[in-house]
Amino acid sequence: MVHALTSAYICIAMDMTRRDIHNSEIPALCRSCEVRHKGMCGALTPDELTQLSRHTRQVAQAVGEELVGESTDVAAYDNVMRGVVKLSKTLEDGRQQIVGLQFAPDLVGRLYATESPITAEAASDVELCRVPKAMLERLLEQNPALRKRLMDQSLRELDEARDWMVTLGRKTASEKVASLLLLIATHLEPDARDDRRVFDLPMSRLDIADYLGLTIETVSRQLSKLKSAGIITITANRHIDVPSLARLRARCG
Amino acid sequence: MVHALTSAYICIAMDMTRRDIHNSEIPALCRSCEVRHKGMCGALTPDELTQLSRHTRQVAQAVGEELVGESTDVAAYDNVMRGVVKLSKTLEDGRQQIVGLQFAPDLVGRLYATESPITAEAASDVELCRVPKAMLERLLEQNPALRKRLMDQSLRELDEARDWMVTLGRKTASEKVASLLLLIATHLEPDARDDRRVFDLPMSRLDIADYLGLTIETVSRQLSKLKSAGIITITANRHIDVPSLARLRARCG
DNA sequence: CCATTTCCTTGATCAAGATCAAGCCGGATG
């Protein structure tokens, strides 16, 4: 299920399209960047890129594999190339809460911390570029553009976390489920022209429940309700068709 | 109720005690920093401080006053000197969720954004130092120490937001209330030696409910339960005595 | 191919917390 990666590169949010990258001075190792949106390559000098590529490893993780554990030493940062990574925290008695999802081209890993405050796991099959911690931090030191990218990602994640707190604290079960579908639809089909979205849920019902602070039964019931209300169509458990994003959004509270 | 501020200064997290500040080269305008823990002054050169002080205003806000509104232009950053600032988001129908609390010496305001994604309000009476947005961003450009401070604050806020997501999504009402008391106790009495904490709640029951994703009735009931269980003593509605922090923490789930 | 297991759905019941309602308390006001 997991495709082999074909070259060493690293991508972090950068306002540069793939075409831009092709046209730039950036060495070949960066050219094959598969990330749909934008890659960070442009934030680095050719020298830095060459240096980086020597230490970067491509990693493929199957569903459920753990990238970093809670209260575990952080040895590397992972750049998401494909798939979805879930960030979670667990209470002593096993109750779990997913506190964030990361899509390409996010960087997984708490900057500067020696110990990860959260667990990062592959929610779907995932492809990663793994950079040694010290390496990235050194680059960060000397490269203002890269620094700004990561500052922006952190601030965006903070905004997203706070948005989600509203969902967790104040929305009903059906609003929660609608909000999640909307979130995933906009991340997986960001550039669709019209109001329709078709995508595969990159996570299990349990993951959904843990992200929404619900039980799987409630999630299942709410999805069934959205289905019978004609807001969505579900086939093969994971394949979702949202004929009108506007109609879905109206359910988000 | 709000004390007058006595001099222009700005304080942002910095590993420098008040004594250090007194002993340093930093000009007089910084000396009267009232923030208990650490001030940022040391992160700035005397020149920068002088320049900054010309543009900094001291502001006092009574309970309930708004510092920045949701989707409102950000013109300045506010450095909290005393009191508690609540960060909140509101749904169309009025449901509200508090998504963070800020204590001295936090900086209030979404860095770089032109539009604030959240509302910031005084939860208690508050004293602030207000810096023009452009000014701080210019300093940020040229001062690595300051940049690191703010990066660290942002990452800490992200960690805190994610911690709170567990509270919102997976804890019971009584665990939520216990978690909040613990949070406030550790912020308001950070350096108490023993296991006892005595403090005044810096927020109303409604604020507490909005922070915990509960109703005021449930909050009230849970506080009464903690009281009758002998975990806490409440006098005058706001004054809390926690004889044993460990016993409280045991309730936090 | 069938057996097993995991994931998902649906139904019945239960309980945590919301809602509705009444009253208390302390401070402000005339």
Add this chain to the structure above:
DNA sequence: CATCCGGCTTGATCTTGATCAAGGAAATGG
């Protein structure tokens, strides 16, 4: 001083979502 008002508490009832339970569907493995 009496009244008013906002913030808080407490009680009664209701609703939402959890829990318990059973069975179906799809993936996995022999």
